[in-house]
Amino acid sequence: MLTSGIIVLSGGLLDPNPGLIFWTTVTFVIVLFILKKFTWGPMLNALEEREKGIQDSIDRAYTAKEEAEEVLRKNKALLAKADSEAEKIVREGKEYGDKLRAEITEKAHTEAARMIASAKDEIEQEKRRALMELRTEVADLAVKGAEKIIMANLDAEKQKKIVDSMIQDLSQNRN
Amino acid sequence: MKRFNALQSGELVRVVVMLIMSLLFGFGASAYASSAEEHSEAVAHEEAAVHADAAHGEAGHGEEEHGSAGDVIMHHILDSNLMEFDPFGKFALPKLVIGGFDISITRHVVFMWLAAAILLLVFGYVGNQYKSVNSRKAPGGLANAMEALVEFIRLDVAKSNIGEGYEKHMPYLLTVFVFILVLNLLGLVPYGATATGNVNVTLTLAVFTFFITQVSALKAHGIKGYLAHLTAGTHWALWIIMIPIEVIGLFTKPFALTIRLFANMTAGHIIILSLIFISFILKSYIVAVLVSVPFAIFIYLLEIFVSFLQAFIFTMLSALFIGLASSHESHDAEAAH
Numbered sequence: 001m002l003t004s005g006i007i008v009l010s011g012g013l014l015d016p017n018p019g020l021i022f023w024t025t026v027t028f029v030i031v032l033f034i035l036k037k038f039t040w041g042p043m044l045n046a047l048e049e050r051e052k053g054i055q056d057s058i059d060r061a062y063t064a065k066e067e068a069e070e071v072l073r074k075n076k077a078l079l080a081k082a083d084s085e086a087e088k089i090v091r092e093g094k095e096y097g098d099k100l101r102a103e104i105t106e107k108a109h110t111e112a113a114r115m116i117a118s119a120k121d122e123i124e125q126e127k128r129r130a131l132m133e134l135r136t137e138v139a140d141l142a143v144k145g146a147e148k149i150i151m152a153n154l155d156a157e158k159q160k161k162i163v164d165s166m167i168q169d170l171s172q173n174r175n
Numbered sequence: 176m177k178r179f180n181a182l183q184s185g186e187l188v189r190v191v192v193m194l195i196m197s198l199l200f201g202f203g204a205s206a207y208a209s210s211a212e213e214h215s216e217a218v219a220h221e222e223a224a225v226h227a228d229a230a231h232g233e234a235g236h237g238e239e240e241h242g243s244a245g246d247v248i249m250h251h252i253l254d255s256n257l258m259e260f261d262p263f264g265k266f267a268l269p270k271l272v273i274g275g276f277d278i279s280i281t282r283h284v285v286f287m288w289l290a291a292a293i294l295l296l297v298f299g300y301v302g303n304q305y306k307s308v309n310s311r312k313a314p315g316g317l318a319n320a321m322e323a324l325v326e327f328i329r330l331d332v333a334k335s336n337i338g339e340g341y342e343k344h345m346p347y348l349l350t351v352f353v354f355i356l357v358l359n360l361l362g363l364v365p366y367g368a369t370a371t372g373n374v375n376v377t378l379t380l381a382v383f384t385f386f387i388t389q390v391s392a393l394k395a396h397g398i399k400g401y402l403a404h405l406t407a408g409t410h411w412a413l414w415i416i417m418i419p420i421e422v423i424g425l426f427t428k429p430f431a432l433t434i435r436l437f438a439n440m441t442a443g444h445i446i447i448l449s450l451i452f453i454s455f456i457l458k459s460y461i462v463a464v465l466v467s468v469p470f471a472i473f474i475y476l477l478e479i480f481v482s483f484l485q486a487f488i489f490t491m492l493s494a495l496f497i498g499l500a501s502s503h504e505s506h507d508a509e510a511a512h
Binding site for chain 2: 012013014015016017018019020021022024025027028030031032034035036038040041042043044045046047138164
């Protein structure tokens with residue numbers, strides 16, 4: 001059993017072997033270059049590319065999100081503006097309506113007043129004309145009455161005085 | 176050499192234990208069992224012949240004997256130029272010497288190539304799928320699974336430790352992670368060997384990290400900043416102490432990487448084999464059933480976890496060292512200005 005220890009110590013495990021070092025170097029270098037050219041290169045490129053692609057996608061998604069938010073903000077602003085616009089229009093319409101109503105009412109009032117006034121004038125005129133007619137009528141009637149009286153009394157002088165005073169009275173009474 | 180004759184009776188139990196062991200631990204244990212039981216002249220002769228053929232520097236660990244548990248364990252752990260598939264046979268790997276350097280193909284080299292083949296196959300397939308993948312189409316199946324791993328290394332290891340400019344270190348970190356991981360796991364399959372349990376392999380990988388660290392430090396701070404860092408910003412009178420300390424500090428990092436990976440992978444295998452050998456040493460089936468096999472399976476499962484953990488730690492620390500070398504001091508320099 002002791003021999004195993006002696007063998008370990010005698011350098012079996014740590015024996016230098018230039019041939020093996022040479023072959024290790026050659027094999028490793030060949031494997032390294034072939035794999036570098038045919039495997040690691042394409043693989044690392046693909047990984048790099050995918051990493052970049054993913055980053056790009058994320059970036060694009062963020063940009064799209066920001067754009068959407070911007071659009072939303074704009075829309076909101078537009079909506080608010082439209083709202084205030086509508087309110088303004090309604091308010092203006094209301095004001096205009098009020099004004100219009102007031103104007104129309106005013107106009108109607110003045111018209112009515114004017115019409116009333118003209119009606120009054122007309123009535124006055126009509127009344128005056130009627131009075132005039134009445135007056136001539138009355139004069140005629142009076143003359144005719146007087147004629148009759150005269151015819152009956154034949155006291156012309158006296159009668160005429162009486163008629164005159166009556167006419168005087170009539171005109172005074174009218175006024 | 177002491178020989179154990181552990182399996183004298185109970186043919187059925189012997190077969191079961193042999194089966195479990197050869198499934199779990201490949202050649203080592205079953206070779207031990209078979210040689211312990213049979214000690215046939217023919218086998219010994221064949222082994223001796225093979226070793227005579229393939230004999231080189233480090234073939235002298237007594238593996239041809241299979242005499243002691245320790246020898247078998249070491250035989251299992253250590254590199255050799257024999258590919259063994261007990262009980263089916265074994266063959267020697269070719270020996271290569273170029274310019275006085277022994278660059279023989281050893282077992283660990285074979286498993287490294289196997290790992291490389293697996294990696295190239297799997298990741299070649301995955302990489303091919305990525306030709307049709309774009310940002311609009313998600314990857315599926317294996318590509319998706321590997322992507323999770325790559326993403327983990329990218330974000331949790333590289334990006335968080337290196338920070339700025341981590342991209343250019345990604346291929347190294349990814350490769351070193353999957354390479355170590357597959358090597359670790361290959362040590363756990365039947366007839367497998369753990370190349371990362373060999374200090375030469377881990378040293379080489381750590382040296383890669385060391386060079387990358389130094390180069391990125393030089394690039395980040397320039398030669399002047401790099402040298403200034405060696406003084407740790409202290410008064411010149413202290414330089415005689417600080418410079419050696421900082422220089423040693425440069426080398427302790429890769430050294431720690433080397434030993435950590437190597438020791439972790441080796442230790443797990445030694446524990447598994449030791450647990451199995453308890454039953455042989457005690458010549459007891461009760462021990463085998465109650466202690467050796469359950470505990471070995473437990474350690475085996477732990478080893479699977481450790482395989483991932485050590486691959487991750489190696490990668491993580493590499494990234495950390497690179498990050499420390501290339502960015503941390505620059506903050507200090509900015510603060511000093």
